Amino acid sequence: xxxxxxxxxxxxxxxxxxxxxxxxxxxxxxxxxxxxxxxxxxxxxxxxxxxxxxxxxxxxxxxxxxxxxxxxxxxxxxxxxxxxxxxxxxxxxxxxxxxxxxxxxxxxxxxxxxxxxxxxxxxxxxxxxxxxxxxxxxxxxxxxxxxxxxxxxxxxxxxxxxxxxxxxxxxxxxxxxxxxxxxxxxxxxxxxxxxxxxxxxxxxxxxxxxxxxxxxxxxxxxxxxxxxxxxxxxxxxxxxxxxxxxxxxxxxxxxxxxxxxxxxxxxxxxxxxxxxxxxxxxxxxxxxxxxxxxxxxxxxxxxxxxxxxxxxxxxxxxxxxxxxxxxxxxxxxxxxxxxxxxxxxxxxxxxxxxxxxxxxxxxxxxxxxxxxxxxxxxxxxxxxxxxxxxxxxxxxxxxxxxxxxxxxxxxxxxxxxxxxxxxx
Amino acid sequence: xxxxxxxxxxxxxxxxxxxxxxxxxxxxxxxxxxxxxxxxxxxxxxxxxxxxxxxxxxxxxxxxxxxxxxxxxxxxxxxxxxxxxxxxxxxxxxxxxxxxxxxxxxxxxxxxxxxxxxxxxxxxxxxxxxxxxxxxxxxxxxxxxxxxxxxxxxxxxxxxxxxxxxxxxxxxxxxxxxxxxxxxxxxxxxxxxxxxxxxxxxxxxxxxxxxxxxxxxxxxxxxxxxxxxxxxxxxxxxxxxxxxxxxxxxxxxxxxxxxx
Numbered sequence: 001x002x003x004x005x006x007x008x009x010x011x012x013x014x015x016x017x018x019x020x021x022x023x024x025x026x027x028x029x030x031x032x033x034x035x036x037x038x039x040x041x042x043x044x045x046x047x048x049x050x051x052x053x054x055x056x057x058x059x060x061x062x063x064x065x066x067x068x069x070x071x072x073x074x075x076x077x078x079x080x081x082x083x084x085x086x087x088x089x090x091x092x093x094x095x096x097x098x099x100x101x102x103x104x105x106x107x108x109x110x111x112x113x114x115x116x117x118x119x120x121x122x123x124x125x126x127x128x129x130x131x132x133x134x135x136x137x138x139x140x141x142x143x144x145x146x147x148x149x150x151x152x153x154x155x156x157x158x159x160x161x162x163x164x165x166x167x168x169x170x171x172x173x174x175x176x177x178x179x180x181x182x183x184x185x186x187x188x189x190x191x192x193x194x195x196x197x198x199x200x201x202x203x204x205x206x207x208x209x210x211x212x213x214x215x216x217x218x219x220x221x222x223x224x225x226x227x228x229x230x231x232x233x234x235x236x237x238x239x240x241x242x243x244x245x246x247x248x249x250x251x252x253x254x255x256x257x258x259x260x261x262x263x264x265x266x267x268x269x270x271x272x273x274x275x276x277x278x279x280x281x282x283x284x285x286x287x288x289x290x291x292x293x294x295x296x297x298x299x300x301x302x303x304x305x306x307x308x309x310x311x312x313x314x315x316x317x318x319x320x321x322x323x324x325x326x327x328x329x330x331x332x333x334x335x336x337x338x339x340x341x342x343x344x345x346x347x348x349x350x351x352x353x354x355x356x357x358x359x360x361x362x363x364x365x366x367x368x369x370x371x372x373x374x375x376x377x378x379x380x381x382x383x384x385x386x387x388x389x390x391x392x393x394x395x396x397x398x399x400x401x402x403x404x405x406x407x408x409x410x411x412x413x414x415x416x417x418x419x420x421x422x423x424x
Numbered sequence: 425x426x427x428x429x430x431x432x433x434x435x436x437x438x439x440x441x442x443x444x445x446x447x448x449x450x451x452x453x454x455x456x457x458x459x460x461x462x463x464x465x466x467x468x469x470x471x472x473x474x475x476x477x478x479x480x481x482x483x484x485x486x487x488x489x490x491x492x493x494x495x496x497x498x499x500x501x502x503x504x505x506x507x508x509x510x511x512x513x514x515x516x517x518x519x520x521x522x523x524x525x526x527x528x529x530x531x532x533x534x535x536x537x538x539x540x541x542x543x544x545x546x547x548x549x550x551x552x553x554x555x556x557x558x559x560x561x562x563x564x565x566x567x568x569x570x571x572x573x574x575x576x577x578x579x580x581x582x583x584x585x586x587x588x589x590x591x592x593x594x595x596x597x598x599x600x601x602x603x604x605x606x607x608x609x610x611x612x613x614x615x616x617x618x619x620x621x622x623x624x625x626x627x628x629x630x631x632x633x634x635x636x637x638x639x640x641x642x643x644x645x646x647x648x649x650x651x652x653x654x655x656x657x658x659x660x661x662x663x664x665x666x667x668x669x670x671x672x673x674x675x676x677x678x679x680x681x682x683x684x
Contacts, residue, residue: 292603
């Protein structure tokens, strides 16, 4: 099993009365809450944490894209990934990802991902989310009725830009480019960097991932218990389509807090977890469902009740049933796995096998967790949990993992040395 | 009230429902936000002295998934032109409200032979940063009725599933109507209609509900002053954005008196 370390980069100093005084953490969150001088420290702490996770031996470090969002400070995850490419050596860089319909022209994504792949020596995982309603339709003003069609077309364009050898003209429904010819080109060119698709629980997305042979990632904040319905739906669909149960077809996000004992874990992680589920998911319901964002097929499935959970879970704003904001309910609901190393090992093995997920994306920093606590959690997981769960799925081949240049061929990145004053 | 006659025209391979009722000179109506999931009293008031012809627009109730074929504003305008022609409305008087009002104005501007006299009820198409229109696509569900109508019950009655309606398809159809509006007018409702208003030569009545919470009533002046032909503004008391639902008789009376 691959263990991947995921950072959302939440603003860590939302006030205690945030939920009372502010309608939403997303889209129209007030600028007065953002202190750039504090954000300077947050960004640097977060990047320290990602680099630390790489040092600790996680298989990948992961970043993602959000806009106008108090729990996600990465409008451009590519900026962070580019820096990480220079400060890590062997860890895969998972950009989860770039919302294709937001880039004009979408070849910008092909270019920037190719840059990251070149700088990192071929360590990129290219994530292509449609993007949440809040990010795409509200913060970025994209038309919800055209978003998916634009997304699919942008995907086709990016893929052709990566794989076609000669300059070509692209005459699409939404994009017209006379000369598509990206420089640089990705190192991973057989045929292109691995493409992973974070999505909700729609059957169309599952079918598309199967058809394109992409990894499907279910990035819910509500943990393995709530995720079971969706992942079962995914595997049932794969079976119908005649695809094998290779667990590396799938990715799943899980919050974890590990310490010497369960009590110590509760003492350490309750505040950051309650901060996240309380303040960070405080999204105004009016930004939940722009008409057209959810396809009619998915609406129909939702109304018919077959997949109500799957359709709603992906969207943090529509969670009527999932509202736990106190630690007991958060833990009971499985949103956050808490415990001693032995307890966490048991639960992680359960998550892997019950959901049949080979790519486990771990959130070990959440809410207002400090760098010190985050690094403790990361170290504990790496030393005491990872060795006892890595063996899962060793019978299966991960065909969707980056294939970097051989180590000896890659550039040596000199250690960072703070500059002393030249005159001395 | 008696049932209208229902026929179907086809545009871009999708069906569009056309309702017809009454007698006398033809009068067309392009409905507002939400479309017409059912026949409404306003149409009866018009049908007393005119042949009322009510085509659905693509994606609105009766308009199937026709919106999915329309990517650009030009696509929309050409689809509406075909609907107007196929419904037999070319050259007739035309009333348009809200989203339909924007298209009615476009028809009069771009295809002047298609519209004799024009009545616009709070048309979409403009946006003023100093006085922003409300965002009809970012509303909690329970806020929508009071946003659309001065009397929220009028909106609730419009969208309530009739007896025997398919409980799965009905709500999808209502969402589709909001999507069709979004497809043409996202995110601000601003289609730069002001550039084309000067081309309108048809005598135009601009009606506005005085309690319109979607488009500020001050927009009436912006619309009227942009039009080249003769214009008159009339405010409808106790009416919201969909004034024809709140005050069917007053709106019908104003329209009929303008058309003469």
